[in-house]
Amino acid sequence: MPTLFDSFEIGATTLQNRIIMAPLTRNRAHSDGTPKDMAVEYYRQRAGAGLIITEATQINPMGKGYIDTPGIHSDAQVEGWKKITDAVHEGGGKIFLQLWHVGRISHHSLLPQGVEKPFAPSAIKAEAQTFTGTQMEAVTEPKAMSLEEIKSTIADYKIAAENAKKAGFDGVEIHAANGYLIDQFLQDKTNQRDDTYGGSIENRARFLLEVTDVVTQVFDAGQLGFRLSPLGQFNDMGDSDPLAIFAYVTEQMNQKGLAYLHMMEQFPGMETSAEEREILSKIKANWKHAFIANGGYEKATGQQALENGYADAIAYGRPFIANPDLVERFRQDAELNEPDQDTFYGGGEEGYTDYPTLEEQKRAA
Numbered sequence: 001m002p003t004l005f006d007s008f009e010i011g012a013t014t015l016q017n018r019i020i021m022a023p024l025t026r027n028r029a030h031s032d033g034t035p036k037d038m039a040v041e042y043y044r045q046r047a048g049a050g051l052i053i054t055e056a057t058q059i060n061p062m063g064k065g066y067i068d069t070p071g072i073h074s075d076a077q078v079e080g081w082k083k084i085t086d087a088v089h090e091g092g093g094k095i096f097l098q099l100w101h102v103g104r105i106s107h108h109s110l111l112p113q114g115v116e117k118p119f120a121p122s123a124i125k126a127e128a129q130t131f132t133g134t135q136m137e138a139v140t141e142p143k144a145m146s147l148e149e150i151k152s153t154i155a156d157y158k159i160a161a162e163n164a165k166k167a168g169f170d171g172v173e174i175h176a177a178n179g180y181l182i183d184q185f186l187q188d189k190t191n192q193r194d195d196t197y198g199g200s201i202e203n204r205a206r207f208l209l210e211v212t213d214v215v216t217q218v219f220d221a222g223q224l225g226f227r228l229s230p231l232g233q234f235n236d237m238g239d240s241d242p243l244a245i246f247a248y249v250t251e252q253m254n255q256k257g258l259a260y261l262h263m264m265e266q267f268p269g270m271e272t273s274a275e276e277r278e279i280l281s282k283i284k285a286n287w288k289h290a291f292i293a294n295g296g297y298e299k300a301t302g303q304q305a306l307e308n309g310y311a312d313a314i315a316y317g318r319p320f321i322a323n324p325d326l327v328e329r330f331r332q333d334a335e336l337n338e339p340d341q342d343t344f345y346g347g348g349e350e351g352y353t354d355y356p357t358l359e360e361q362k363r364a365a
């Protein structure tokens with residue numbers, strides 16, 4: 001029976017264990033999207049994870065929706081990430097970059113000079129807010145992307161993947177969850193287009209499938225994962241029939257031979273009902289490759305999900321913020337540090353690189 005501590009082949013990558021660090025936005029990059037040196041230390045501390053999936057990272061300037069998030073579209077950003085991948089590899093870990101475009105979840109002040117509206121499949125403003133540097137502000141009403149804008153955005157995913165390769169990543173995760181651009185194309189609350197990218201489930205899935213195809217021209221399919229959140233209402237999302245669209249997506253993506261599907265099953269603070277669990281397992285039924293489960297897992301529930309064959313690996317988000325040595329703590333059944341929500345987003349080393357390991361706590365005692 002697999003345990004959290006067993007190694008695992010996820011596509012083309014051998015993981016030292018099945019405890020994955022979930023992607024975690026921390027808003028601590030330089031304002032030009034270059035990771036700061038303190039991010040090298042933050043990721044180095046967490047190299048004991050089976051796989052680190054980085055914080056969401058914008059593929060181009062239009063993909064930015066929050067202050068001080070990193071990008072992967074300039075040479076300086078590639079250099080910054082290279083230091084991080086080197087540090088994680090030196091620590092014996094593996095690291096994938098999460099490729100991100102926020103779509104309509106942005107504010108005009110975060111977009112390139114002179115651009116007034118963020119991109120979206122349709123011009124529907126989200127009931128959502130973003131942090132712009134001084135305060136939380138309502139997101140800006142988006143514009144519906146033209147076909148050329150869709151094409152050039154897909155091309156930018158390819159360039160971003162090439163940059164990720166240059167930066168030394170073991171692979172990439174396509175962020176198709178949490179109400180950002182790809183998810184906005186998938187779900188009918190946000191996609192009301194009447195061209196080949198909207199309407200039928202086949203059309204709404206097209207953007208994700210085309211993005212996946214260009215990324216697999218850069219990385220082997222076995223170095224590529226993708227993330228879905230079929231039930232998430234975060235960022236004002238919804239679909240009239242989530243089972244139909246997401247079961248189609250998993251069926252189509254399955255044929256591409258990707259390394260894994262990473263499902264965010266439950267948002268922090270929300271419960272999933274038996275009915276919702278049933279929908280998730282039907283969506284998952286089409287998926288024949290590795291499955292990473294995420295959302296509210298502890299050591300015991302993660303272990304159980306491996307034992308009953310539900311998942312191949314478990315991603316932990318908030319526990320990894322507060323416990324750089326989470327794997328070791330699980331191994332020893334040690335107490336966990338509690339994450340401090342006040343330092344999740346933005347700031348310096350506090351709440352970022354200063355959570356102690358067990359060793360450090362013992363030495364200090």
Ligand SMILES: Cc1cc2nc3c(=O)[nH]c(=O)nc-3n(C[C@H](O)[C@H](O)[C@H](O)COP(=O)(O)O)c2cc1C
Binds near residue numbers: 025268295
């Ligand atoms: C501070 C914070 C930042 C997050 N940033 C991202 C992100 O960049 N990309 C993403 O897909 N999910 C993001 N999430 C969601 C987490 O990856 C994860 O799905 C969520 O925390 C639930 O897992 P957990 O219960 O183990 O924390 C974030 C969550 C938190 C708390």
